[in-house]
Amino acid sequence: MALYTETVMDHFMNPRNVGEIENPDGVGEVGNAKCGDIMKMYLKIENGVIVDVKFETFGCGSAIASSSMATEMIKGKTIEEALAVTNKQVVEALGGLPAHKLHCSVLAEESIKAAVKDYYDKNGIEYDHSRFPDCENCAACHMV
Amino acid sequence: MIYVDNAATTRMSQTALDAMLPFLTEGYGNPSSLHSVGQAAAEALQKARETVAACLNCAPREIIFTSGGSEADNQAIISAAAIGARKGKKHIVSTAFEHHAVLHTLQKLQKQGFEIELLPVGSAGTVTAEQVKKAIRDDTCLVTVMFANNEIGSILPVAEIGAVCREKGVLFHTDAVQAVGHLPIDVQAQNVDLLSLSAHKFHGPKGVGALFVKNGVPITPLIEGGAQERGKRAGTENVPAIVGMAAALKEAVEALAENAKKMTALRDQLIDGLARIPHSALNGDAVNRLPGNVNFCFEGIEGESLLLLLDAKGICASSGSACTSGSLDPSHVLLAIGRPHEVAHGSLRLSLCEANTQEDVDYILTEVPKIVERLRDLSPVWHDLTNGKRAFIL
Numbered sequence: 001m002a003l004y005t006e007t008v009m010d011h012f013m014n015p016r017n018v019g020e021i022e023n024p025d026g027v028g029e030v031g032n033a034k035c036g037d038i039m040k041m042y043l044k045i046e047n048g049v050i051v052d053v054k055f056e057t058f059g060c061g062s063a064i065a066s067s068s069m070a071t072e073m074i075k076g077k078t079i080e081e082a083l084a085v086t087n088k089q090v091v092e093a094l095g096g097l098p099a100h101k102l103h104c105s106v107l108a109e110e111s112i113k114a115a116v117k118d119y120y121d122k123n124g125i126e127y128d129h130s131r132f133p134d135c136e137n138c139a140a141c142h143m144v
Numbered sequence: 145m146i147y148v149d150n151a152a153t154t155r156m157s158q159t160a161l162d163a164m165l166p167f168l169t170e171g172y173g174n175p176s177s178l179h180s181v182g183q184a185a186a187e188a189l190q191k192a193r194e195t196v197a198a199c200l201n202c203a204p205r206e207i208i209f210t211s212g213g214s215e216a217d218n219q220a221i222i223s224a225a226a227i228g229a230r231k232g233k234k235h236i237v238s239t240a241f242e243h244h245a246v247l248h249t250l251q252k253l254q255k256q257g258f259e260i261e262l263l264p265v266g267s268a269g270t271v272t273a274e275q276v277k278k279a280i281r282d283d284t285c286l287v288t289v290m291f292a293n294n295e296i297g298s299i300l301p302v303a304e305i306g307a308v309c310r311e312k313g314v315l316f317h318t319d320a321v322q323a324v325g326h327l328p329i330d331v332q333a334q335n336v337d338l339l340s341l342s343a344h345k346f347h348g349p350k351g352v353g354a355l356f357v358k359n360g361v362p363i364t365p366l367i368e369g370g371a372q373e374r375g376k377r378a379g380t381e382n383v384p385a386i387v388g389m390a391a392a393l394k395e396a397v398e399a400l401a402e403n404a405k406k407m408t409a410l411r412d413q414l415i416d417g418l419a420r421i422p423h424s425a426l427n428g429d430a431v432n433r434l435p436g437n438v439n440f441c442f443e444g445i446e447g448e449s450l451l452l453l454l455d456a457k458g459i460c461a462s463s464g465s466a467c468t469s470g471s472l473d474p475s476h477v478l479l480a481i482g483r484p485h486e487v488a489h490g491s492l493r494l495s496l497c498e499a500n501t502q503e504d505v506d507y508i509l510t511e512v513p514k515i516v517e518r519l520r521d522l523s524p525v526w527h528d529l530t531n532g533k534r535a536f537i538l
Contacts, residue, residue: 009452012449012452013453013456015522018521018522020527029524033485033486033489033525034484034485034486035466035485036446036465036466036474036485036486036489037446038523038524038525039524040524056522056523056524056527057522057523057524058444058445058446058522058523058524058525058526059446059449060446060448060449060465061448061449061452063446063449064449064522
């Protein structure tokens with residue numbers, strides 16, 4: 001049995017929405033290089049809809065695949081829809097991840113939230129802070 | 145497919161397979177049986193013991209066959225600790241970058257009240273005999289230092305360390321799993337009391353290894369049962385594997401100088417070629433290293449994704465990245481030689497064998513730089529490095 005599903009390998013080998021958005025409306029960076037995973041998510045938002053999304057990831061195959069999948073799951077969606085994306089949904093969409101790689105999907109979820117939070121902060125939009133855990137309390141680094 | 149992960153395991157040689165096959169078929173006897181089928185197996189076992197002993201320059205009775213390098217390491221250390229404990233000596237000297245078969249056994253002993261001193265290995269990844277000498281105390285019962293490191297390939301001054309141990313009257317064990325079949329071994333000249341080896345690192349079968357125990361050193365069995373291996377390792381001997389190991393070892397030792405010359409030339413081309421990748425660094429010493437070992441760090445990328453892309457190009461290698469180990473921490477070896485976490489995650493180990501070719505090296509040197517560039521393009525860390533937001537380490 002291979003380490004990763006075909007979907008994971010497809011998103012790893014051919015990642016979607018790679019790169020940077022110039023003058024993004026929101027940017028989120030989660031993880032840290034010390035742990036071996038960093039995800040950076042860029043959002044372009046118009047009328048509450050994510051019209052464009054790009055990512056950059058430093059990390060393993062499942063980290064790259066998780067971020068690629070996450071961008072596909074939120075592109076064209078409303079902010080509320082994007083915030084509703086959970087790591088479990090990312091894992092399901094990828095056809096599963098090995099147990100010790102589940103934290104990669106958490107990072108993907110957190111990177112979306114971090115980018116939206118940045119958008120809210122930049123635009124002075126009120127929000128419920130409890131929905132956005134800071135990096136210290138993010139589950140990803142405690143899952144391995 | 146290009147296989148450059150020979151430090152993980154090797155392809156079994158045809159010689160080893162040919163030697164084994166009769167014992168997987170007609171020669172199925174139990175060496176403990178009195179009848180002719182059993183005695184044929186006992187004879188093969190004895191011949192294998194003589195062959196392995198000759199390759200290490202020891203007596204056949206000084207060889208205990210085990211299930212592999214890990215068991216041999218465990219048994220050597222547990223035995224030396226038991227000897228020490230009987231005399232009230234509970235201090236053990238080792239190094240920070242031993243294999244986990246050694247480190248985890250030492251950790252277990254630490255919980256039982258032993259004091260473990262792990263010597264720092266410096267950026268070149270070695271310890272000196274002088275360091276060992278200074279660390280030895282009146283209550284030291286064992287020095288265990290690997291012959292050559294499995295990740296970065298550095299070769300340790302085993303003969304000198306052994307001499308210091310002899311002088312101080314302390315038992316000396318060396319985990320020679322990466323060295324046997326690749327470097328000249330002579331347990332007498334190198335002053336070794338206990339030496340571990342594993343067959344599948346030199347084109348022998350998996351699941352078999354040996355522990356050399358100098359005559360007179362009392363050994364503690366890890367497995368209780370029958371009287372096999374002079375009562376030091378119970379369980380019916382794995383005759384086919386032991387015979388295969390002996391055949392593979394003999395072959396490796398006979399071709400050692402020739403293989404080393406060939407592999408060193410290919411290794412140095414890989415080192416020179418990979419060093420041209422910007423912000424990369426060789427791990428370990430350039431000269432004092434195993435003939436087949438190449439280990440690099442590439443800044444701004446992560447090792448597992450590098451391995452997956454290499455695999456997609458038909459290159460089988462390994463990495464000290466945390467993602468390949470299932471923990472948050474990258475290789476303890478790379479950390480021990482002073483590589484920071486973020487750099488250690490981006491490591492690549494290529495370990496050659498004599499079957500690798502010039503074409504393999506040329507192909508690897510074409511593919512690795514492209515893959516590193518591809519991953520760097522995708523990496524926010526790399527972009528921060530090139531934008532000056534983060535300082536380069538390499």
